[in-house]
Amino acid sequence: MKENTPIIVDKKKNTFWEVVLKFLTKYRYFFAKIGISILTLALSTILLFFILRKIPGDIVELYALKLQNAQGITYDRAYELAKSLLNFDPNENVFAAFFRYIGGLFKGQLGESYLETGVSANSLIKTRLPWTLFISSVALFLSFFIGTNIGGFIATRRNGIANKISSSYIAITGSIPDYLIALILVIIFGYNLKWFPTQNNYDAFSVTPGFNFPFIGSVLYYAALPILSYTIVQTGVWILHMRGSAIGVLGEDYILAAKARGLKESTIRRRYVKKNALLPLITMLGVSFGSLFGGATLMESIFNYPGIGLEISNRIVNKDYMVVQGLIFFSAAMVIIVNLVVDLLYPLIDPRVREK
Amino acid sequence: MNKEKFSDFLSTLKIFFKNLGHNLLNFLKKIFSSKKTIIGFVLIMVFVFIGIFGPLIFPYDQNTDVANKYLLPSTEHFFGTDWLGRDVFRQVIAGTSSVLEIAFFTAIFTVTIGTILGIISGYVGGVVDKIIMSITNIFLSIPSFPVYLLLAALITLESSVSLALIISLWSWAGLCRSIRVQVMSIKERDYIQICKVMHMSTFHIIFREIMPNVFSYIAVNFVVAMRNAIMASVGIMLVGLAAYDPTNWGAIINAARMKGLVNYKNILIMIYPLVFIIIFQISTLLLSNGLDETLNPRLKVK
Numbered sequence: 008m009k010e011n012t013p014i015i016v017d018k019k020k021n022t023f024w025e026v027v028l029k030f031l032t033k034y035r036y037f038f039a040k041i042g043i044s045i046l047t048l049a050l051s052t053i054l055l056f057f058i059l060r061k062i063p064g065d066i067v068e069l070y071a072l073k074l075q076n077a078q079g080i081t082y083d084r085a086y087e088l089a090k091s092l093l094n095f096d097p098n099e100n101v102f103a104a105f106f107r108y109i110g111g112l113f114k115g116q117l118g119e120s121y122l123e124t125g126v127s128a129n130s131l132i133k134t135r136l137p138w139t140l141f142i143s144s145v146a147l148f149l150s151f152f153i154g155t156n157i158g159g160f161i162a163t164r165r166n167g168i169a170n171k172i173s174s175s176y177i178a179i180t181g182s183i184p185d186y187l188i189a190l191i192l193v194i195i196f197g198y199n200l201k202w203f204p205t206q207n208n209y210d211a212f213s214v215t216p217g218f219n220f221p222f223i224g225s226v227l228y229y230a231a232l233p234i235l236s237y238t239i240v241q242t243g244v245w246i247l248h249m250r251g252s253a254i255g256v257l258g259e260d261y262i263l264a265a266k267a268r269g270l271k272e273s274t275i276r277r278r279y280v281k282k283n284a285l286l287p288l289i290t291m292l293g294v295s296f297g298s299l300f301g302g303a304t305l306m307e308s309i310f311n312y313p314g315i316g317l318e319i320s321n322r323i324v325n326k327d328y329m330v331v332q333g334l335i336f337f338s339a340a341m342v343i344i345v346n347l348v349v350d351l352l353y354p355l356i357d358p359r360v361r362e363k
Numbered sequence: 364m365n366k367e368k369f370s371d372f373l374s375t376l377k378i379f380f381k382n383l384g385h386n387l388l389n390f391l392k393k394i395f396s397s398k399k400t401i402i403g404f405v406l407i408m409v410f411v412f413i414g415i416f417g418p419l420i421f422p423y424d425q426n427t428d429v430a431n432k433y434l435l436p437s438t439e440h441f442f443g444t445d446w447l448g449r450d451v452f453r454q455v456i457a458g459t460s461s462v463l464e465i466a467f468f469t470a471i472f473t474v475t476i477g478t479i480l481g482i483i484s485g486y487v488g489g490v491v492d493k494i495i496m497s498i499t500n501i502f503l504s505i506p507s508f509p510v511y512l513l514l515a516a517l518i519t520l521e522s523s524v525s526l527a528l529i530i531s532l533w534s535w536a537g538l539c540r541s542i543r544v545q546v547m548s549i550k551e552r553d554y555i556q557i558c559k560v561m562h563m564s565t566f567h568i569i570f571r572e573i574m575p576n577v578f579s580y581i582a583v584n585f586v587v588a589m590r591n592a593i594m595a596s597v598g599i600m601l602v603g604l605a606a607y608d609p610t611n612w613g614a615i616i617n618a619a620r621m622k623g624l625v626n627y628k629n630i631l632i633m634i635y636p637l638v639f640i641i642i643f644q645i646s647t648l649l650l651s652n653g654l655d656e657t658l659n660p661r662l663k664v665k
Contacts, residue, residue, distance in 0.1 A: 047497065047501055047504055050500075050501045054501055058513065058514070061517045178648060178652075179645070182641070182644040182645045182647070182648040184640070184644070186598060186601065187637060190616075190620075190637070191637070193624070194630055197624075198630065301506040301509065304598075305598050305602070308601070319512070320509075320512060323512045323516050323604070324602065324603060324604065326516065328517075331513060334509070335505065335509050335510065338506050342504045342505075342506065
């Protein structure tokens with residue numbers, strides 16, 4: 008009994024650091040991923056900041072003139088106020104400006120609009136993001152569902168007519184720019200057949216926003232065309248990925264073993280091929296979901312759909328750079344964060360990664 | 364020592380280009396064995412022909428002629444006229460060279476940046492690799508299209524070259540990453556190890572051993588970069604930025620769209636550049652797929 012005590016004391020001494028070390032080595036994968044993400048976010052912030060420095064300095068003067076007229080204060084005071092409101096000073100030292108910019112980001116101020124008072128990148132994200140996420144995520148999951156089913160099916164019948172049809176579909180939708188497909192759809196269904204509206208997100212004259220059926224119906228009716236064109240564009244990509252992934256899985260030994268056991272082809276396709284081929288695609292789905300937060304600039308501007316993308320393009324044209332800066336920072340941050348989450352969750356889904 | 368290295372570098376470069384010319388005939392025979400490549404190449408050559416000789420045969424007159432506005436297609440005006448009486452066919456022809464310039468310059472810039480950084484990152488490895496990869500990560504995580512718009516608004520665009528620079532500045536990252544992976548796998552093979560043991564120069568290894576192996580991949584990506592350049596540049600013009608050339612296909616579509624699509628005559632005007640863009644994109648897709656099939660050894664095995 009007494010002989011054992013020193014060993015226990017020794018263990019107690021090292022317990023904390025041992026645990027930390029064990030923890031670190033066990034979850035090295037996670038910490039490396041988190042570190043890389045933080046680094047990337049920091050570096051992108053720096054890069055965006057240096058693009059911001061290219062903004063012509065006269066926008067502060069213009070904003071100050073506007074404030075002077077609106078509030079009846081002297082020009083110097085208005086200029087000071089403009090600098091603090093815009094979080095931008097053309098005559099400031101680069102480093103000081105950088106630290107102020109970072110400080111603003113930490114306080115959660117992404118950027119104030121200089122065209123409209125009271126509008127900032129934060130408020131725009133709050134009002135526009137739901138619309139962007141609504142149409143793009145519905146379309147993403149719809150096209151993922153359709154594309155993976157078709158892709159898994161044609162991987163097993165590579166000489167059939169379905170493969171030829173889907174190959175030409177992929178070629179056509181892959182080669183035409185997505186916004187031009189949207190434009191063609193708008194021309195056909197919006198202006199020629201007049202089946203669907205071509206502008207806006209809901210009928211502002213006849214329905215009131217809220218949780219009522221006319222409003223939801225109107226939103227769905229107005230979203231039909233954007234969702235349709237997003238889905239048409241993305242389905243081809245998912246078919247291509249799923250076919251490639253499923254063909255890879257079909258060459259594995261366990262498929263051969265399943266065939267040797269005399270399992271039905273449909274069972275093999277459902278239980279073995281599809282399940283394993285979907286795994287790498289889930290990562291891609293996550294990455295695509297991350298890129299939705301920035302909005303699809305051109306798609307939204309063609310449908311005039313009030314999402315983040317339309318806001319970005321309109322504000323760039325109107326030279327409202329501070330807001331644009333904030334919105335681009337937001338979408339880059341969301342891409343990085345969602346990628347990180349996908350990377351961290353992937354070992355839970357796929358045990359083969361965990362082993363490494 | 365430095366001078367010696369430099370002359371060594373020059374001679375390896377010379378051999379690289381000499382061999383390129385020597386093998387060009389075999390190479391051409393090989394790549395034109397695919398039907399897709401032939402169709403894609405011929406179509407692109409037709410576009411190049413239109414771009415060079417089109418404006419000479421059908422010169423575009425910018426003067427407005429309001430009396431003849433919104434004419435339907437006829438033998439005099441093949442595609443009709445627009446809202447100011449200008450010939451749409453001649454506009455589209457005049458825009459071809461501008462579109463091709465953007466595609467060509469963007470592809471050159473993108474492939475150059477991506478290849479150089481990818482080879483350095485994959486070959487040197489270590490800290491250099493980590494630095495280049497973290498830079499690549501930034502460019503991949505900031506969404507590209509808004510940045511194109513932002514840069515196009517901040518820098519006054521006057522020519523195809525500056526637009527091409529903006530687009531390629533944000534599109535080399537994917538290519539860089541995939542070339543890095545290829546170089547890393549080639550680096551581990553026996554013949555490179557033997558070269559290293561024999562103390563051959565780095566220039567020799569990169570230009571004579573690694574470059575020929577990734578060259579096919581670069582060729583395919585050159586065409587892909589052209590396609591992406593058209594996608595991005597037409598997009599930038601659709602927003603209304605980069606309005607230095609009103610005859611560019613994207614600019615014609617944007618102008619017609621701004622006039623209002625409720626009037627079906629504007630739709631008729633924008634259909635022609637739309638069809639031209641689609642044909643061009645399909646021909647680049649055919650060319651890149653055809654090249655990929657004939658050059659990529661990974662696909663040949665199957």
